[in-house]
Amino acid sequence: MIELRLFREEKSRVIEGLKKKNIPNESLVLVEKIVEKDDERKKIQTDLDGLLSESKQISNSVGSLLKAGKIEEANDVKSRIVDLKNKISELQLSLSSAIQDLEDMVIQLPNIPHTSVPLGKHAEDNEVYKLSEDFMPKFDAPVLPHWELAEKYDLISFKDGVLLTGSGFPVYKGKGARLERALVNFFIDEAVNAGYLEIQPPLLVNAETARATGQLPDKEGQMYHCQIDDFYLIPTAEVPLTNLYRDRIIQAKDFPIMLTGYTPCFRREAGSYGADVKGLNRLHQFDKIEIVRIEHPDHSYEALEKMISHVESLLVKLELPYRILRLCGGDMSFSSALTFDFETYSAAQERWLEVSSVSNFETFQTNRMKLRFKDEDGKSRLAHTLNGSALALARIVATLLENHQTPEGIKIPAALQPYTGFTIIN
RNA sequence: GGUGGGGUGGGUGAGUGGCUUAAACCAACAGUUUGCUAAACUGUCGUACUGGAAACGGUACCGGGGGUUCGAAUCCCCCCUCCACCGCCA
Structure with a gap:
């Protein structure tokens, strides 16, 4: 608000x-x-x-x-x-x-955008802030999309997911499951090394928690709801992580507060269809490592820069081509003041896939959740909150498989090998 | 799930309908004293809304929400939560 x-x-x-x-x-x-x-x-x-x-x-x-x-x-x-x-x-x-x-x-009004936010109405109006093609793959032979690679090497079964639950709930198997677990551990370790405190939050939250970070009432229909107990499955770890500080007054010396957490994320994705939901592109359940910062208003934009570098370093270590977009006014989320999206290039689909979104919400969330701090004069002021994905797993898996495929198999980037325990999927 | 006992400013903790304007102690902060530390003394010491240029006021808040009453931290009802025991259980 x-x-x-x-x-x-x-x-x-x-x-x-x-x-x-x-x-x-x-x-x-x-x-x-x-x-x-x-x-x-x-x-x-x-x-x-x-x-x-x-x-x-x-x-x-x-x-x-x-x-x-x-x-x-x-x-x-x-x-x-x-x-x-x-x-x-x-x-x-x-x-x-x-x-x-x-x-x-x-509550009907969205956050006020930062002055650097470009004018625009749609995704096409976003500004390409940075483009990195260092790891843009070159293929002689035709390349397979990740859903065919997943089948070829028996990594992921979309069919089994349908059997158990429905579409959008893939089953990871063998090296596919191991790759998923390796990425989770890699991302958590990277965040912890960057100074974030690891948190394992509940995956179900009450309505008050969902309201404080703005999921309710705007996104009621996008969350899974356990009606008997009135709990919501979290759509992102941002919800429980940021809410840890709901209704608190902290000391200025406690800044920065840096939290990270791995959780599955649950989204109903009502209304999605077509190529958008093919394979791993858009799921009802996916794994994500989130980073959250609570900052002094004077330093929140420096913090945003640091978060961007952190996410960037992950993509470099995974040897993926990526670009960073500064979202225009019309494409930003309701509660954000400034958002940078990260996309990796999907070689087989020949399109960019969003794998991270890093935002500064300034006081928009803290106003609703009454998260304040004592400033130098002893007055209480609203803190700034920021969060970002570092990173969202499913689409990273998709582009890893597609971009690193070779006639011999799928090569695992060196940074990830200690986590997977293997260097190639064949 | 059942029964019983709790939940009061940062902490401990008093308070069974109106001398409570939530005592007292501890912690914290500022000042005085001091060669330094400590101690002692004095003062400050919650949050929100609101009136006022300011000085200084008003109101609400004792886990949350209702109710009784002229008046509620205190009595009644519902809920949340913590503890103990019982039941169930990875």
Whole structure:
């Protein structure tokens, strides 16, 4: 949620930012409405506090009267207080409805993009921030897509997944399973070596947790829901990791907070179809190593740079071609202020696949989850949150198989060999 | 799942309807004293909303949510959670 104070203090920046995110014009009028509603809320609050103060005093006087034995006077006062009580409960109702109205409006607005975010509406408008073709493969013979390689070497069975659950739930077998496990361990080790604290969180979270990081209410339909217990399967480790600090006030010296976690991620992906969901391209369950940082507002963009270098180093060690995109206003997620997407080139599919997304949310998440810190003056301020995938497994497996295929088999990059225990899949 | 006992500012912990404006102690911070450390003394010491230029005020919050009452940390109901025992179990 955008901080309420920004609607007053930096209204033009808010409006410009929202325009950059291409929100519909009818939503822009919300900015004015929010300020008006907030004025209304303040007025009610003040009036209510006055009445409460009055009623408190009167109640205390009843106590004194009774003590003094003046029963009739006490009863008299009691009867006079009824009117006041009615007014109070009336105001309490309008206060809570004003607060609700206000939140309903603010929650509809996306985060304000960083000044460096390019204008644009679609994926085509994203800026190519960096292109690395050092490991772009050259093939003489025709190349196989990963789903055919997976079958050829008996690494992954999509059919068995359908048998057990349904489409989008692949079964990894033999060296395929080992490769998956090797990548998980490799990515965790790399993150831990970079200073991140390894966390193993629950895979099911309650509704409050899902709300704090913004999955609810916007993405309700994208999560699997266990209705009996009202738990949600996590769509990313970001949800439990960031929520570890929900509703906390930390000390400035505790920055930076750096967390990493490996979890399976569960996504319903309602509405996806075609080439997008072929093979490992888009799954209902996939493994991902997430990195999360909680930062001082003055240093969050430096932190973003560090996260980008970290993800980049992983792709280099895996000897994959990649590019980094700076997402345009229209393609960014709802809650992000600045996002860089990482894509690796799929040699057989001849297209780029997104394998990581690194974002700074500034105070958008911390405002909702009340994650604050004490600044130098002892005041509490909202911290900044950032997160990124480092990395998402399934598509990495897809491009590893495709890009490193040779007539002899699939070569394992040197950095990964200590983890797989083999150097080639044949 | 069953029964019983708990949940109070950073920590310990008092508080069974109105001298509570949540005591006291510890920790922390600032100052005084001091060659340094320590000690002693003094002060500060929660969060949020809100009035005010400021000084300084008001309100809410004792696990969460409802209720009773003029008045609730305190009484009643529901839920969460921790502990102990029982049952079940990798």
